[in-house]
Amino acid sequence: MQARERPAGAEPAAEYPLRIVKVVLPDETALELPDGATGLDAARAIGPRLAEQAVLVRVDGEPRDLRLPLADGARIQILTTRDREDPDALYVLRHSAAHLLAEAARRLYPGTKVAIGPPIEHGFYYDFEFPQPVGEEALGRLEDEVRREIAEGRTFEREEIGRDEARRRFEAEGERYKVELVDTAEGELSLYRQGDFTDLCRGPHLQTAAPIRAVKLLSLAGAYWRGDERNTQLTRVYGTAFYDRQDLNEHLRRLEEAKRRDHRRLGRQLGLFEFSELAPGMPFWHPKGMAVWNVLEDLRRRENARRGYREIRTPQLYDAELWKTSGHWEKFREDMFALEIEQRDFGLKPMNCPGHCLLYAQAPRSYRDLPLRLAEAGNLHRNELSGVLHGLLRVRHFVQDDAHIFCTREQIHDELDGCLEYAFFLYDLFGLELRVELSTRPANKLGTDEEWDFAEAALEAVLAARGLEAPVSAGEGSFYGPKIDLHMTDSLGRSWQLGTVQLDLQMPKRFGLAYAGSDNAEHTPALIHRALLGSFERFLGVYLEHTGGELPVWLAPVQARIVPVADRHGETAGGLAAELATRGVRADVDASGETLGKRIRTAELERIPYVLVVGDTEAEGETLALRLRGEREVVVRPRAEALDELAQAARL
Numbered sequence: 001m002q003a004r005e006r007p008a009g010a011e012p013a014a015e016y017p018l019r020i021v022k023v024v025l026p027d028e029t030a031l032e033l034p035d036g037a038t039g040l041d042a043a044r045a046i047g048p049r050l051a052e053q054a055v056l057v058r059v060d061g062e063p064r065d066l067r068l069p070l071a072d073g074a075r076i077q078i079l080t081t082r083d084r085e086d087p088d089a090l091y092v093l094r095h096s097a098a099h100l101l102a103e104a105a106r107r108l109y110p111g112t113k114v115a116i117g118p119p120i121e122h123g124f125y126y127d128f129e130f131p132q133p134v135g136e137e138a139l140g141r142l143e144d145e146v147r148r149e150i151a152e153g154r155t156f157e158r159e160e161i162g163r164d165e166a167r168r169r170f171e172a173e174g175e176r177y178k179v180e181l182v183d184t185a186e187g188e189l190s191l192y193r194q195g196d197f198t199d200l201c202r203g204p205h206l207q208t209a210a211p212i213r214a215v216k217l218l219s220l221a222g223a224y225w226r227g228d229e230r231n232t233q234l235t236r237v238y239g240t241a242f243y244d245r246q247d248l249n250e251h252l253r254r255l256e257e258a259k260r261r262d263h264r265r266l267g268r269q270l271g272l273f274e275f276s277e278l279a280p281g282m283p284f285w286h287p288k289g290m291a292v293w294n295v296l297e298d299l300r301r302r303e304n305a306r307r308g309y310r311e312i313r314t315p316q317l318y319d320a321e322l323w324k325t326s327g328h329w330e331k332f333r334e335d336m337f338a339l340e341i342e343q344r345d346f347g348l349k350p351m352n353c354p355g356h357c358l359l360y361a362q363a364p365r366s367y368r369d370l371p372l373r374l375a376e377a378g379n380l381h382r383n384e385l386s387g388v389l390h391g392l393l394r395v396r397h398f399v400q401d402d403a404h405i406f407c408t409r410e411q412i413h414d415e416l417d418g419c420l421e422y423a424f425f426l427y428d429l430f431g432l433e434l435r436v437e438l439s440t441r442p443a444n445k446l447g448t449d450e451e452w453d454f455a456e457a458a459l460e461a462v463l464a465a466r467g468l469e470a471p472v473s474a475g476e477g478s479f480y481g482p483k484i485d486l487h488m489t490d491s492l493g494r495s496w497q498l499g500t501v502q503l504d505l506q507m508p509k510r511f512g513l514a515y516a517g518s519d520n521a522e523h524t525p526a527l528i529h530r531a532l533l534g535s536f537e538r539f540l541g542v543y544l545e546h547t548g549g550e551l552p553v554w555l556a557p558v559q560a561r562i563v564p565v566a567d568r569h570g571e572t573a574g575g576l577a578a579e580l581a582t583r584g585v586r587a588d589v590d591a592s593g594e595t596l597g598k599r600i601r602t603a604e605l606e607r608i609p610y611v612l613v614v615g616d617t618e619a620e621g622e623t624l625a626l627r628l629r630g631e632r633e634v635v636v637r638p639r640a641e642a643l644d645e646l647a648q649a650a651r652l
């Protein structure tokens, strides 16, 4: 018989000599294995202990199931239960915990239909259709059952399966969601089985349930099948799992802390802002919130003026022609609110730049006018889906500390550098450590590759000149230019992008902007967009959570609260408040008639930096009794000295 062609990936026929695959380990040593060897085989070849503890194999950087064969030349890394903080290792652990949850749900609530159960950033969920609605009490029952499964022992088994067979199998079980998934899944299908539960799943999964040392079910929520509200509403059970009990405790502590620091809760507690169902995603700023807002606004004005920015004001609503010229109508329209007026299409501005370009073009410009730094904290609207709105962090109406710098190509470097200097100065005022990232050309970019090469190189050069390490987010730039994004990490370890500095060679061209050069010829200016704190709304939301509401004295809505001990001290209290106000301190009087202790407690809850208790001694006018935020002691100080200190602290 002649030798047949062996189909790729098939087992070698007996008459062929055994082939060898070579894989490369992280320390660059090569490991030879028989053809068809899996990640688990590789682990075994290294040592039995490694094989026992293995949870996942990373193949050329991608997480893969230990049971799958390795390709010749692959670079592999075996992850074990000791990689307890590795995101891929946690992912496979949590995915496996989700399968245990589904097994538990079907056993405890017979007739339950299972839908999907993926791992997510800090845990996992599984969507179920329970035969009867379940309440919070189900969380404890399900969690106990999952723990019982782990104690009893579970092995995850993988099996490849044909489409017809998979459909028959899930139809027989009455699992209609799985049948639908079989019908719409792409590529080869596989099953994972543990205990009496089988899931349609690509994996990867653990070998056994033993590494799941800590599991916690956290909450229930409604979720439509495939996220479509026309479909059945399912019950989503959220949970999380860890390789170590301590890690779970730490995670739960952080969740508690995050809840305590939720800016929506703090916003109400401190009387800063509210929302209404009648204006989704658009905050109402109450007087105290506005006091904080105005501090940001004053800071913006003062620092802009010091740096040669000039204030302008441009319209809210523009004819669609403007958005067509800017490219927004084509690239950003879904994010805009559009309306028709007298048969003309209009759009509410989602960004200030096109208006600023119009304003630039309203006067002749010469190289002597450049750089022209135009600032406007304009009102912006973006059409975010109602489902993603989240307090001040995701809104439809917001204001940025925005500015646009029109400059010559030669001025780009210094102008970008000025923006970075400004950004570091600002973040430092708030006690925030600023990190920068570089975002490069996206798929939907305007302009040529040469223009993008130039713009990206300009940003790289200014980062390099400042000695800044900037990780690159490839493809994350704006459609009109690359950007340097400004990030910070909050006190709970969460990373936030706030401001941005962008270099744009497109919009000036599209708007036909020009300036007369020293050569008397016409040139196109470059445009730098920059918002350093980003939107005031988002910045304040993040900053409230970062500080837990304990704003620095200069930013606190009420800097001093005066508490008269008895009614007869009311006049002294009022006089003191007036004096503080003339010295620029935001002070108020609590004359609510509650007990002294209760009023001091209220001031603490409002995170007020200074509480001044006014009794008989203070009425004499020699001294003041100050209570500082976070301290139990009351300090008695000479009156004039205490007032000087307060006035000093209140100013930025």
Ligand SMILES: [Zn+2]
Residues within 6 Å of the ligand: 095, 099, 117, 199, 200, 201, 202, 203
């Ligand atoms: Zn799965």
Ligand SMILES: [Zn+2]
Residues within 6 Å of the ligand: 351, 352, 353, 404, 529, 530
């Ligand atoms: Zn802009």
